Every structure is written in structure tokens, then in C-alpha cells.
Amino acid sequence: xxxxxxxxxxxxxxxxxxEALKGINLKIEKGQVFGIIGKSGxxxxxxxxxxxxxxxxxxxxxxxxxxxxxxxxxRELREYRKNVSMIFQHFNLLSNSNVYKNVAFxxxxxxxxxxxxxxxxxxxxxxVGLEDKEREYxxxxxxxxxxxxxxxxxxxxxxxxxxxxxxxxxxxxxxTKQILDLLLHLNNKFGLTIVxxxxxxDVVERICSHVAVMENGLIVEVGKxxxxxxxxxxxxxxxxxxxxxxxxxxxxxxxxxx
Amino acid sequence: MSEIVELVVPSFxxxxxxxxxxxxxxxxxxAPLGVxxxxxxxxxxxxxxxxxxxxxxxxxxxxxxxxxxxxxxxxPLSRVIVGTTxxxxxxxxxxxxxAAPFVARVVESALKEVNKGVVEAAVSLGASIPQIVxxxxxxxxxxxxxxxxxxxxxxxxxxxxxxxxxxxxxIGDLAxxxxxQRFRTDILIVTVIILVLIVExxxxxxxxxxxxxxxx
Numbered sequence: 001x002x003x004x005x006x007x008x009x010x011x012x013x014x015x016x017x018x019e020a021l022k023g024i025n026l027k028i029e030k031g032q033v034f035g036i037i038g039k040s041g042x043x044x045x046x047x048x049x050x051x052x053x054x055x056x057x058x059x060x061x062x063x064x065x066x067x068x069x070x071x072x073x074x075r076e077l078r079e080y081r082k083n084v085s086m087i088f089q090h091f092n093l094l095s096n097s098n099v100y101k102n103v104a105f106x107x108x109x110x111x112x113x114x115x116x117x118x119x120x121x122x123x124x125x126x127x128v129g130l131e132d133k134e135r136e137y138x139x140x141x142x143x144x145x146x147x148x149x150x151x152x153x154x155x156x157x158x159x160x161x162x163x164x165x166x167x168x169x170x171x172x173x174x175x176t177k178q179i180l181d182l183l184l185h186l187n188n189k190f191g192l193t194i195v196x197x198x199x200x201x202d203v204v205e206r207i208c209s210h211v212a213v214m215e216n217g218l219i220v221e222v223g224k225x226x227x228x229x230x231x232x233x234x235x236x237x238x239x240x241x242x243x244x245x246x247x248x249x250x251x252x253x254x255x256x257x258x
Numbered sequence: 259m260s261e262i263v264e265l266v267v268p269s270f271x272x273x274x275x276x277x278x279x280x281x282x283x284x285x286x287x288x289a290p291l292g293v294x295x296x297x298x299x300x301x302x303x304x305x306x307x308x309x310x311x312x313x314x315x316x317x318x319x320x321x322x323x324x325x326x327x328x329x330x331x332x333x334p335l336s337r338v339i340v341g342t343t344x345x346x347x348x349x350x351x352x353x354x355x356x357a358a359p360f361v362a363r364v365v366e367s368a369l370k371e372v373n374k375g376v377v378e379a380a381v382s383l384g385a386s387i388p389q390i391v392x393x394x395x396x397x398x399x400x401x402x403x404x405x406x407x408x409x410x411x412x413x414x415x416x417x418x419x420x421x422x423x424x425x426x427x428x429i430g431d432l433a434x435x436x437x438x439q440r441f442r443t444d445i446l447i448v449t450v451i452i453l454v455l456i457v458e459x460x461x462x463x464x465x466x467x468x469x470x471x472x473x474x
Contacts, residue, residue: 096400
């Protein structure tokens with residue numbers, strides 16, 4: 001479904017060229033929940049943002065359903081973006097619009113009629129479990145509720161792919177679990193392909209079917225989650241797994257203490 | 259007393275005329291410039307740094323010309339647009355042009371306050387630039403825009419007092435002609451009180467509206 005070939009991207013930082021992506025090759029199939037993990041600065045965010053061309057790659061191809069998206073003109077790109085939605089760490093909701101208007105936004109810009117928008121918004125709010133919050137403004141919502149609104153907004157145009165940019169990193173563990181359950185539900189029910197980046201191992205553990213590990217702008221390990229996690233090869237993954245185990249031990253101790 | 263009323267009421271209406279129309283036209287001229295400045299900025303959606311800096315410079319130059327000079331410079335333009343260089347109609351031309359660059363800066367700074375992430379989300383949802391301007395930037399920045407427009411109106415009230423120079427009429431003109439040149443201290447006091455009241459009411463209304471629509 002998504003095929004990335006030799007993707008390169010560099011930035012000019014203080015007059016110096018800094019390579020964020022040094023030639024990424026990756027295949028993501030339909031229906032997968034694909035996790036990209038790595039330390040900060042590894043290039044995972046740049047990679048994800050290339051998938052809807054929020055970042056324009058310098059070199060390489062991104063082929064989505066047979067079409068190279070890097071060749072799209074502006075209009076084709078806008079149409080493509082309606083099929084590939086994104087949710088963010090800080091939700092990025094319209095603060096002066098209520099929940100209803102936020103979810104209606106992508107439908108309004110796509111030019112749908114008011115009756116359809118109304119019906120669709122109600123449907124979406126039901127999917128994310130916020131039917132009773134239609135008239136609330138984002139400032140009155142909890143983090144988890146805000147992310148639910150963002151998810152409803154992202155789903156409005158029936159995208160085939162959902163990109164999650166550290167979508168649970170600003171949420172507490174319980175809310176994280178609920179949001180992940182929702183994403184998994186969307187994956188199961190609608191066959192939504194999900195690509196997520198995170199530095200939280202729990203997120204990968206809980207919902208990813210496949211995983212790629214990034215180090216210094218390159219993918220160092222990739223495959224089915226269980227296979228990759230059972231025989232970690234890269235330094236990053238070994239460290240991540242170790243710190244996760246320490247986390248488990250820590251939680252155990254805390255539970256025993258209580 | 260009735261003399262004061264007879265003098266003040268038409269002057270007040272002239273001031274109102276100048277302020278309302280000048281505000282309207284300065285927004286028409288200045289707001290698109292402000293939007294353009296934001297879009298062409300280095301971090302904007304249209305990144306055109308050269309054009310951005312040219313427009314920025316023109317705005318700065320216009321803003322640094324003293325209003326009284328601007329009125330004289332714009333005499334020919336006033337004649338072309340309203341057919342005369344005196345009267346409240348003629349005053350609207352330099353007032354609008356003097357306030358337009360101010361509006362552009364006010365709009366620019368209000369729109370730059372909008373969370374970049376929200377704009378990015380709109381881009382990621384396939385919004386076009388006009389859609390982003392209307393449905394994201396302006397809507398999100400509305401409280402700031404209202405405060406900025408309020409500031410503009412207060413400035414125009416001040417400028418309109420100077421428009422008396424070209425026979426523009428208005429409260430400021432009355433203050434100069436009667437209060438100062440004819441030593442009518444009573445009229446001077448009344449005009450100053452009225453100007454203070456207009457500014458106060460404008461500012462309070464602006465603050466109230468901005469606060470009311472701010473949901474952040």
C-alpha cells in the first residue's frame with residue numbers, strides 16, 4: 001500500500017547541512033498497524049511527515065496505491081491528503097470552534113452539503129464516544145477527549161491511512177490505553193492502515209502489528225513486531241526493551257508497596 | 259447651552275462619519291496586506307521573502323510619514339476619488355490610507371499568534387490556502403483581530419481630530435476653531451469630554467467583544 005524508496009531529506013541547521021533521512025526503504029501493507037520507533041532526532045517524525053508531504057523529501061519516491069505522491073501537483077496533493085489523515089501529539093484543534101465545528105471542518109472544506117455534514121459528524125462523534133460533547137469547546141475537554149475529537153476529525157473523509165505523530169505522548173497511561181484501544185478498534189472495524197511514531201514502547205507493544213526501528217536517519221530493523229522484539233539487533237531497540245523491563249519491575253514494586 | 263449643542267452635534271456626526279468610513283476602507287486596504295504578509299513570511303504557507311520584505315518596507319515608510327504631511331501629499335488623490343480636497347468626504351481618503359498600513363501590521367501580528375500546529379492540521383486535512391485563511395487563521399485570531407481593529411478606530415479618532423486642517427470638520431476641528439482660536443473654553447472642555455467618551459466606549463466595546471468570543 002505504501003512503498004518508500006531511497007527517501008532522503010536534509011535540513012539546513014545553522015548553515016550546516018543535517019541529514020534527517022539518509023535513504024529510507026520501507027513497505028507498509030494495507031491493514032497494518034505500523035509502528036516506527038527511535039530516539040528523538042532519529043528522523044521518525046520527518047519520515048512520518050513525508051508521508052503526507054508536510055515535509056518535502058529531497059530524493060526518493062513514496063508510492064501510495066501505485067502513485068508516486070512526490071510527483072503530485074497542488075490539487076492532487078490536496079485530494080491525496082483527504083485520504084491520508086494525521087493526528088498530533090498536541091491535538092491541534094481549532095480553539096475557537098466547538099467539537100462539532102472541529103469535526104465538520106474537513107467536510108466543509110471538501111464541499112459537502114450541510115445535511116450530509118450533520119449526519120457524518122454525529123456518526124463520527126458516536127464512533128469516538130463524544131456524542132454529548134458536540135457544543136463544548138476544546139478548552140473544556142480533557143486531553144483524551146481532545147484526541148478523540150482529533151481522531152473524529154481525521155476520520156471524517158474516510159481516509160485509508162491514519163498517521164499518528166506521537167499521538168499519545170501527551171496523555172496519561174490510562175487515557176493512552178483508551179486512545180490505543182480506539183485506534184485498534186478503527187483498524188479492526190474499518191481496515192484502517194495506521195502508521196504511528198512513538199518513543200513509548202507500551203504503545204508499540206499494545207497495538208502494532210509491525211515495527212521499524214530508526215537510528216540516525218536510517219531504518220535498522222523492520223518486521224513483524226513479535227519477531228523483531230524477540231530478537232532485537234539494534235542498540236536502540238535493546239535499550240528500549242531494557243528500559244521497558246525496568247519500567248515493569250518498577251511498576252511491580254509500586255503495586256507491591258500498595 | 260443651545261449654542262453648544264448646535265455646534266457639537268453636527269461636529270460629532272462629522273467625526274462619526276470620518277471614523278466609520280475610514281475604519282471600513284482602512285480594513286479593506288490593510289487586512290489583505292496583513293494576510294499577505296503572514297502568508298509570504300519565511301515560515302508562511304507561500305514563502306516569498308523578497309516580496310514580503312518589499313511590502314514590509316513600503317508599510318514602514320507609509321507609517322513613518324506624519325499624518326499632516328500625508329494629508330497634503332494625498333490632496334490630488336482625494337480630488338480624484340471624491341472630487342474635492344476639503345470636507346469630511348475628502349478627509350476619509352488620507353485617513354484610510356494612513357490607517358491601512360497600521361491595520362496591515364495589526365492583522366499580521368494577530369494572525370501570527372495562531373498556533374502553527376492548527377494550521378498544519380488544516381494543511382494535512384487537504385485545506386487550500388484561501389480555506390486556511392478564512393476558516394483557520396481569521397477564525398482563530400478573531401479576538402486579537404477585534405482588539406487590533408479597536409486600536410485602529412482609536413487611532414483614527416485621534417487622526418480625525420487633525421483632519422480639521424483641511425476643513426474636514428469633526429470634533430477636533432470644533433475644538434481648534436472655537437475652543438482655541440475664539441477662546442471658548444466651555445466648548446473646548448465639551449469637545450475633549452466627547453472625544454474621551456468616544457475613545458472609552460470604543461475601547462470597552464472592543465475589549466468586551468474580544469473577551470466574549472475568545473474560547474481559548
